Amino acid sequence: MSNDHYLVAADPDAHVELAFCADRTRGLAGGRPWFLMEHSTSAVNWQPRNVAKRPGEMLRNSLVHVARGADAVCFFQWRASRGGAEKYHSALVPHAGTDTKVWREVVALGRVLEALAEVLGTRVEADVALLVDYPAQWAVELDSHPSVDVEGLDRAHALYRAAWDLGVTVDVVPPSVDLTPYRAVLVPTLYLLSDHDATALARYVEGGGHVLVTYFSGIVDEHDHVRLGAYPGAFRDLLGVRVEEFFPLRREESVRLDDGTAADVWTELLQPAGADVVARYVDGPLPGVPAVTRRTVRDGVAWYVGTRLDRCGTHRLVRRVLADAGVDPVREVPQGVEVVRRVGSDRAYLFVANHTAEPVDLPAVGTELVTGAPCDGSVRVGAGEVAVVRQAG
């Protein structure tokens, strides 16, 4: 299992998208380590504006891939070519040769990876699954749907971002995996789903699991046939809601919920059928109609959100769902600091990537492998840097 990953320069959250892709690759690998087959030392050549990496950014990108399961870090390309379509794609050896920022950072990466050799083969631990599926993503992007603003991975990125901000590591996995190891399962707009996978999710909740489903999920079966009766077909009974009609919003239209949250793109005419109402619309086309619901199912809980909450509302809801499920963040971390653990048979490796412009101190006991320094209670991670602390397992 391998991945080619390139940052999208126009995306201000490109480092979170990197983490998502790494977790998705690991999910496709069944949790086993994987290969980063291609990334770049600096700019690429196929975007409108090919932004170069800042000092330290290539190393930070590389180590976040490793933190999330990569056991190899490779690049396109060895030497920047004189001619052809890819001559402005960055390389290990740039046009300007080896007396360059790029080459010095490549050499430094080699040294760091050598120091991390013992991480090889260890596994990332995660208490939360995020269900993402290629056929569902392709199907939801077909035309003649209720709204062009329902984009394939929009809610996947939104729920992932909320977990990232909370310092919670998630496995990004297809819906067919065994869900029993997880304390909570996030289901972002999983439009297409087989009855088999839908039943498995219901069993998971009945067995005590917690699940959060967003709008336009479970609508069609694996043949892209709508499940008749009220929406959201496959999840109607599990969620205890009955949606009779979609009410997409106009471009730039937004609505308010009675808990103060803002939302856009999507609303729907929903009636509870077993679920409790968590929040309702106060304006828009459906004032008074439930927007967020929660149903207790034996020991489990099934949440539903029928609209596109803004970033703040998504963050609040995911925090509440995960807290309800007893998910612990790895640790309390400052904003912009990314923390992931890889765990071996008798040791664990705490990766701390500092995406901020200030140094941070985090509690840690063990040995920091990049520098070789001991950590007697805390580790300091410089602005833009990454620390890897070997801990007792």
Place this chain on the structure above:
Amino acid sequence: MSNDHYLVAADPDAHVELAFCADRTRGLAGGRPWFLMEHSTSAVNWQPRNVAKRPGEMLRNSLVHVARGADAVCFFQWRASRGGAEKYHSALVPHAGTDTKVWREVVALGRVLEALAEVLGTRVEADVALLVDYPAQWAVELDSHPSVDVEGLDRAHALYRAAWDLGVTVDVVPPSVDLTPYRAVLVPTLYLLSDHDATALARYVEGGGHVLVTYFSGIVDEHDHVRLGAYPGAFRDLLGVRVEEFFPLRREESVRLDDGTAADVWTELLQPAGADVVARYVDGPLPGVPAVTRRTVRDGVAWYVGTRLDRCGTHRLVRRVLADAGVDPVREVPQGVEVVRRVGSDRAYLFVANHTAEPVDLPAVGTELVTGAPCDGSVRVGAGEVAVVRQAG
């Protein structure tokens, strides 16, 4: 004669566009009743954002079609399909079945139409014609023209909207119809016109008619050949103006007239040749040049406007032209309330559609057919509702 009509969700004035299309269908039917062959119970599936109809909106749409001459109200489609490209197009029976807002409103519509059976075969009365022509519309949208901002039906919708706001019912007809029954004729950017139809319009004015022509009208004959000599070729003598050169405006450029009106898109170098000047430009490329003119022709009047007046200016001008022509609004109606009469041999039917969020009371004597209630002097029409009062003919 029939029409398929679907609301465009992104158009805030979609209900006025519905009225325009209904009047245009009746115009093509020579004033006879027609068939609404397709419309929708709620959202369609082919727009970027397919907005659902609000409660009562489908009934209101249906009855406005009837008010403007439809003797049948049909739908696409009977039952929402499980698969295929149109599965998210609304239907009489939605995916969620018959315990739904949509189905209940369909049943209610059936009852109301039954109560209106006696309206069948009656005719809409109108004192004003609006000339719209498919060949002219197609020709004005050809490329290599002075400005892409001169769009096929732009002025047709603008003049129609002004009449709608004034409560004046118009017949939307091709230029070849007999104009003698009308008190006034509106001619929105009728780019292409045969000599025969131009002569008929001149005869109409000479016979006491009132006409309002907007810019880029009468320019080419039916072979798309420019009429040489000054513009607006076919209407130059009738209007008493001589335009030697078009001066389109830049994107987002606007000009002011000396009566305070704003305008955009189009100006032209115009000299009066028999017409009186009503308003002049005060800025832009042609300060001091006439923008609006009026020529008395025996008992008739010919108005010309050489620029694209804004909505307020268009409203003021149309009101003045219609008042000058002695056109009476059906009655004084509050803003957002639509009033149309269908007239039979011994009875008339007053349709009142209330597009506002408040109930309105209008003077009426007769029987309200939807409820069966008598009207002894006035009829109350709830927010979003439609009343149909049978009156003595």
Place this chain on the structure above:
Amino acid sequence: MSNDHYLVAADPDAHVELAFCADRTRGLAGGRPWFLMEHSTSAVNWQPRNVAKRPGEMLRNSLVHVARGADAVCFFQWRASRGGAEKYHSALVPHAGTDTKVWREVVALGRVLEALAEVLGTRVEADVALLVDYPAQWAVELDSHPSVDVEGLDRAHALYRAAWDLGVTVDVVPPSVDLTPYRAVLVPTLYLLSDHDATALARYVEGGGHVLVTYFSGIVDEHDHVRLGAYPGAFRDLLGVRVEEFFPLRREESVRLDDGTAADVWTELLQPAGADVVARYVDGPLPGVPAVTRRTVRDGVAWYVGTRLDRCGTHRLVRRVLADAGVDPVREVPQGVEVVRRVGSDRAYLFVANHTAEPVDLPAVGTELVTGAPCDGSVRVGAGEVAVVRQAG
């Protein structure tokens, strides 16, 4: 050698683009007079909004072409056609005939050109060259480059505009011409260049010439092969700089220099290698890195600017470079007034085009040819008008 020139209505500086094209045509003609084969009496028909020429604009356009070397002023088309794709392209004889602004101005132009007959065959004088090259322009617009915002003639127009504002006439020439007659050479983003031409430019500077080069110049040879080693390959030694990596900016991102100038689109990781630093970035991806450099080469000077200065910064830098090179503006002229000299064997012709809305007085001794009036020390040029003063050579 001839040119077809049409104003682009959406360009607020279309009159400067006209001057650039005229100078480029003269440059391709080796300085000899040339033919204006086509321009228009007023609007064209192929732009989105075809803006008509204001009174006097066609004459002013025509005489600026003459000022910059045109010995003939021709038009498309004789008579506006009744039919076909070009029927709305302006003509000598418009649809409206000869009792028109357009025709009267055409007749007036004929009289003025007759009065200028003695200008025929004279040559424009210029102390400054601007290097522009078709193969370089085509190559820089190929895809898969660092930034789509590096457009073919962007810096050519920017440097030209600065010289135009300073009243300095430039020859727009390919890099293969003999540069020795010029006091200064401007090299706007000359991406592709042969070794031969690069060497000639270096020889020119060694011989006392002054040169200003902007970013992404000298990068590839005539086969579109990158010159290895640091950028800007062909000019690295001449400029005394070493660029190891490009740092294009994001859309709408801008940076500041320590002399207060703003810039956008492009920055680069530059180290001086013989050049002095004139200005550095204070923010953006490369704070502290040099943005503008200057290298003394024997009696010559080589300037480099590694970013896209805004209009004000470009103006200041070009003024400084030209002053350094001892270039005199033809004379001090008010903003918006264009002054060019054509020189014959014993006489010179001073063209003054007033693009402003106020009359201007400029010092001049001789005879004004349009009016035939003597100038005893100054010439008055009305708003929008052009004067041509015959001076002693």
